[in-house]
Amino acid sequence: MLLEEHHFTAPQRASPRLLSLSLASRSEDLQWMGGTSSKGPNDNRELLSTLPVTPRSGRDLLRGLADTRGRVGRRITACESMWRGLWTLVSRAARGPHSPRPCTRQGSGYPAPGSGATIFALSSGQGRCGIAVIRTSGPASGHALRSLTAPRDLPPARKACLRLLSDPRSGEPLDRALVLWFPGPQSFTGEDCVEFHVHGGPAVVSGVLQALGSVPGLRPAEAGEFTRRAFAHGKLSLTEVEGLADLIHAETEAQRRQALRQLDGELGDLCRSWAETLTKALAHVEAYIDFSEDDNLEEGVLDQADSEVRKLEVTLGVHLRDARRGQRLRSGAHIVVAGPPNAGKSSLVNLLSRKPVSIVSPEPGTTRDVLETPVDLAGFPALLSDTAGLREGVGPVEQEGVRRAQKRLEQADLILAVLDASDLASPASCNFLDTVVIPAGAGNPSGSHQRLLLVLNKSDLLPAGRSDPHPDLPSHLLLSCLTGEGLDGLLEALKKELAALCGDPSTGPLLTRSRHQHHLRGCLDALGQYKQAKDLALAAEALRVARRHLSHLTGGGGTEEILDIIFRDFCVGK
Template identity: 85%
Template sequence: MVHSPTCPHPRFLLVPASEPQFPHLQTPDPGDPVWNVRWALCTRRSSGAAAPGSGATIFALSSGQGRCGIAVIRTSGPSSGHALQILTAARDLPPARHASLRLLSDPRSGEPLDRALVLWFPGPRSFTGEDCVEFHVHGGPAVVSGVLQALGSVPGLRPAEAGEFTRRAFANGKLNLTEVEGLADLIHAETEAQRRQALRQLDGELGHLCRGWAETLTKALAHVEAYIDFGEDDNLEEGVLEQADIEVRALEVALGAHLRDARRGQRLRSGAHVVVTGPPNAGKSSLVNLLSRKPVSIVSPEPGTTRDVLETPVDLAGFPVLLSDTAGLREGVGPVEQEGVRRARERLEQADLILAMLDASDLASPSSCNFLATVVASVGAQSPSDSSQRLLLVLNKSDLLSPEGPGPRPDLPPHLLLSCLTGEGLDGLLEALRKELAAVCGDPSTGSPLLTRARHQHHLQGCLDALSHYKPSKDLALAAEALRVARGHLTRLTGGGGTEEILDIIFRDFCVGK
């Protein structure tokens, strides 16, 4: 997706060690993987290896840049309350979580900056879990820079880095890793389907599913370990191992089903590849321009106009699509056009959905027949699976067919009639595209949570691979280890496993102020 070019690579900044931020550390449970992640974060900090600036209170403009009605500036960290008191020249803090109108002044000069709404969120009931303040100021650039400068002059405050608010929320257990990813996706969502999917992930659906699976494995592990310890003991309930076995096998089936769907979620996040193909002059470029609502490709009566592959991102019926226009497929032309045809075929192989286009008034021509016999027939012959391509056959230039004349050949595969010239048939095509794209990307309004990132797929596959070594009838100790490894993958999916590279990759998607 499009990421802000101004978004710098964030550095990991850890949360201050002051007491109430890690209350769970007072009752450590080394068996709890989430606790382990936090412990790793915490010990790294206390060993002095923490990034510079730990413990600072951060501030940033959190709404968009530029002139606007209202701009939101926020702070997070222990000096937030102090900063609010200083800017409002007040001894008391306003009531928590209530909007209060206050005059903001520059603490150095006493000069009034703006009359603003301020919100005070004492931790831990805040986005980051720390003390936070929001200043809703008038959105003029001079007001915003005046308030930012005033905050910068308060001791203990410094500008936030990209993603730092969210990183603190994660470190304080306010969001798990899949929720952080959902939040990043929501900020970057460009189509309706992406927004729905991101919101579901932010709401914790994927994390919830993984936690449920991890619990299943923890239970199975407890059973296997009980058997290792008390196997010979008569007191052990009967069928303990059988029960564990049933649950592990059911989990394998569920993981397999989600993995088969994995590519859909990733397509929904980064765009499905839709490729328009057909013989020369069918009207492919006309269709690309119509769907993208802009003149992406040159249209002309001359066959062989399009040579290079032209790709454009479009929102098709709410789904993100990378739409490619390609050269008309034909043999025996000059070397430049042949290269175009080669590129067109290459792009066709990568398509999730093929828009195969023919001129409805020219179906008997050799190029039309050849296209039907090769491209259309070969996709139709694929066995349906998640990785198989889908195809929509479109007969363009329906305006050239005479109303009394015979319709298109009866032996044609299912198709849609369209006229790029008059727009007739476009609604039907968009509806067909919506159905096809829901199949290609998954429907984010129904069904189970989608795996939107390669990282999700990697850990679920790792979990499944580990479970293939679960053979309690052969070796109980190895079976227990397989369960532990499998569970580790699931907890890393939501907890991150503490490796900074993974966290860096995820938090890179955020900008300053989020």
């Protein structure tokens, strides 16, 4: 029976009497609800599975309904969604065991734009290469495969077969290629898909693409369209889609690990478990609203809901506090290299990025604009900004440079403060120490101020043999950009700072985008409203809002625009 297929498990504290009671009093509502659309069977199934009732099987439920139909008066209940859920399940059970089974997951509910057409694209990179992969997705995929190949029969599903490809219009041979046939729904998009692994020459690739374009019902894919179809068919949740986009763009080891975790569905699983907690709490509140006067409800149902909500609030708070780190790991921590003129800031930026990003010269005031360069520091992504030397009393152009440098300093995740070790007594050095280094609380990592690493450059100019010539300064590292001495120590210190800023990609933060943060905050706000609600109906509504935020996090923001923004990150063929 359907209810069992959906893993309907009766709660341990269940009371069978309660079910027949509730069905008897609400059957009119069930009929009334039958004409309206369901919010989504998954939602209601969850709600149903947590209700304090025990239908032994779908058949019992149906029988109970038939018995009671028409015996009670009309009453619209506060737990409308519960009855919608029941109705959905019951009417599906009535359709019998042969009604189509959902595939691996439920669809996202968003139709893919232009779905129905069969799309094709080059899915491997552009340019000359050993092998290029061209794929199709859509109902005409099988026809396209048969049109291009000889022999013309479909190969066994998911097995690579060697076939001669030829142009269906002229019969001209195009390539000898491996082809793979993925009948839906067991494919990346959930639709019928074909992959052609052809030789990677531009003429072969364009020949096959043109041949595919000549097959009726096929058209070139748009950017991200394959993934969008996978999302529409419930093959990927939105957070997994984001993980996939991040994996494609990952440039460092830490980014790759983080993206892979998200693609594996960790964030989605977490959200679903939170949503389940809320569903339970909601079911308790709804049950209380409906049945409290029947005296059949156990004691403490509301207290249980309250305590679940409180626990969830704490967990969400922890994740929200970690969200900034997840975003840094995804897009790179902002490291701003600052210091007085001629300290060697540009030399250090070039050394860390291993390329001549900035002009280095003995003339103070060489760098004016903020120069940004992405770098991979010990596996962590970072955005290094070279800035103008900080000093007063200079011309208008340099002054503008100083203003920009100061603005950038305010936004830094980490300040890499550079001083000339042989010139610490100069007014510019003293001023920089007083205005930037000391207020940032260098050497005081537990301080609530901005993180800062102090580097004394040009150590090669110091008299040899003295271990630490500046013990009175805040904690610092000695470096020579000229000789490279001290670079390993600096990289080690940077790695520690970045690990603290970004979190451990294998175990750490899971919220990687401001979109995630937005919905989590929305969920927390709604939980705050739940606690303050004076009326139970309002409390239930707050729980529903909270749950909606979590489902938007994994399923989209409720608008097509959000999806457009996310899918825009993909290239054609993905």
